[in-house]
Amino acid sequence: MTGFGTALRLALRRNLVFYLCWIAGLAMLLPATVTKYHDLVPDGPSGAVMLAQLAANPTMRAILGPAIDLTTAGGFTFWRVGTFTAAGAAMMAALGVIRATRDEEENGRVELIRSGAVSRAVPLAAGLALAVAASLFCGAVIGASMAALAGVAGGWASGLGIGLTGAMFAAVAAVVAQVFESSRTARAWSVGVLLGGLYLARALVDGSRTEPDAWTWAMPLDWAALARPYAGERWWVLALPAAVTIVLSALAFRLEALRDHGAGLRQPSLGAADAAPYLRDARGLSWRLQRGGIVGWTIAIVVSALSMGSLSLSMGSLLEGQDALAEMLRRLGGGAGALQAAFFAAMLSIMATVVTLSGVLVLGRLRQEETAGRAEVMLATATSRWAYALSTLVPAVLLPAGLLVATGALLPIAQAQHDGSPDLIGTYTQAACALLPGVVLVLGLAMFLIGWLPRWFGLSWAVVGWTIVVSWLLPLFDVPDWLLKLQPWGHLPHLPADEMTWGAFSVTLAAGAVLLVLGAVGYRRRDIYGR
């Protein structure tokens, strides 16, 4: 392996920020949850009853994983965020491997490396080694923090389980990267099809049984939980992900030796020689470029709205007598009195931030197309700036708006069916509509940046990130009210608990609309940069 050290240093240099960001996010979840355990779960029998109900809820198990032992802070914490964190580590590692191998190869940089005095498999080895090391490092951070906070053995079992799940998917991605020529396809397969598919399979399996059985063991994403952190650790289980990592890594190197540089084991498929009739202007092109994302987002939001909605059925019994928890939910729900209303309001404000993310992603294309030099090609045709901007801006606003309204209609369906009160659907559709100005405001800000300060478009992500923190996390802590209101949705009414306040609604909507128009005007007036 001549040149391995150099290649590894190069990979580290190019991916350090990527991994640090991921690890910072992932490693925080377990320690943050375990410190909140005593606020969430009351001592004594009422706490035990609540935990039993939680563990008995199929939707909760489908989302979170098998409920092994929830009676300790560590065990509860691992159930609440452990399997999720493991899947996150898997995603980080898979993306990291594709980034460092197929991406670099597609862009012709691996060619430069391999023309040096470097063994053939070195780029793969460096990318894989770095991803495995990053996964294990992430596990070590989690292990050390949990060991300090909730017990040594369970802490390290949690950390190792998560780290090895990450390592396993680094190896999965290494194999996938040998199969496909394009990094885009390799990414879609390793993260979308394999990791996403396995997470879905795990959800189905865990949701449908109360005790782990053979099917549970067949789910690689459940292995970390099956090692029973904080529930009488079963260390040997951790040999499973380790063994899979080794076998798949060996397979990846074997496959790498079979293919040409730049090629995949599978030939890329050929497409149409002529464009479909709808591909005739910027609008058709935009639909073609965005349709995959639009369809994917729609499916994801519909499924999550329906499944979150079904949780509301068990909400009442779950929170009976749990004043602290109910209070927390009320804070998330913007202060609604009735628990059910608080629950729906909380889910709506969380979903409002998520669907806004879809809008910013769609709008980001306008900027990406410019920096890639493709906007220039379209703007050199009879496409006006205005038409070109609108081709992306319209779906960027309509998609999140439609998804938010759909969320409002879908969330209460299970409850409405159960209570025989279909008017709930109308009520929460209205509630969703009352939040629409916030979506417009964020997109207005993003468009304003594209129009006037294109280099600062990244700020839009920071804004979305901030709204997620404010809507999801801050209400759980004791923070001043003004801070909770310091976000696009801050002053909007939470129907039906609040009165409809047209003032805040109109002001937010108008601000968003003005920013959208200003942004479009700026885009029309400014220079378009090519490559």
Next chain:
Amino acid sequence: MTSAIDIAGLTKRFGATVALDDLTMQVRTGQVHGFLGPNGAGKSTTIRVLLGLLRADSGTAVLLGGDPWRDAAALHRRLAYVPGDVNLWPNLTGGEAIDIIGRARGGLDKRRRDDLIARFDLDPRKKGRTYSKGNRQKVALIAALASDVELLLLDEPTSGLDPLMERTFTDYIRTERDAGCTVLLSSHILSEVEALCDVVSIIKSGRIVQTGTLDELRHLHRTVVVAELADPSVVSGLPGVSERTRSDGRTTWHVADEAMPAVLAALARAGARGVTATPPSLEELFLAQYAERASA
């Protein structure tokens, strides 16, 4: 004759960098106009101003009788553009890219498109990300040439093509010119410029430093004269002549255009043998500009 492109006193700054510095240039209708200059001289910036992608800080540009900034979309129906660095949509095929660019311009000629695809030997079913640089360039060229337009703006369109494809390109541009199309061709490939262009403009540091037909440009530069002569001083002493090298009895002079008659007469009087007179090649004209830049 009318002008397809008429630029006067155009200035464009990017921050502290002056990309175009009081640039003045004309392209007459029906001309193939070569646009030469070192990297970073302002060729692409000029073309982008003409396309209304960049807004000039001062000066005027008239394109096909219209304002390239204000009337961009309407003017673009009548012209086609090939960028120097073509980047295609990764998951659209080459054929799809050709169609969308052509249709967005206002339509393309399906028969001409298929003929171009065959002549440029392009597989239109491949995805954009799988094409090499040369093939991406072919996609952009086919998309440009498949429409019936009055003006072609080509920014180093052949830098990734092999010689065979370059020949195909040259043939096509000749056909376009014969059909009355105006072409602005920015290029580094001097043989291509010599073969195609009626008029050449050389741009340096954002200014046009020389413009004219190739013949006119040659007259501005010195002819290289070589001869065997017993006493070279009879030539070297003449005005407009500088002696360069002397070896094996052969002497080389650089001779200004207006001094040629006197030099030829002196050579004949002295009984010189093995006389050659070589007009400057485009390459030399061009290198002379580069050299000035290097010494400046």
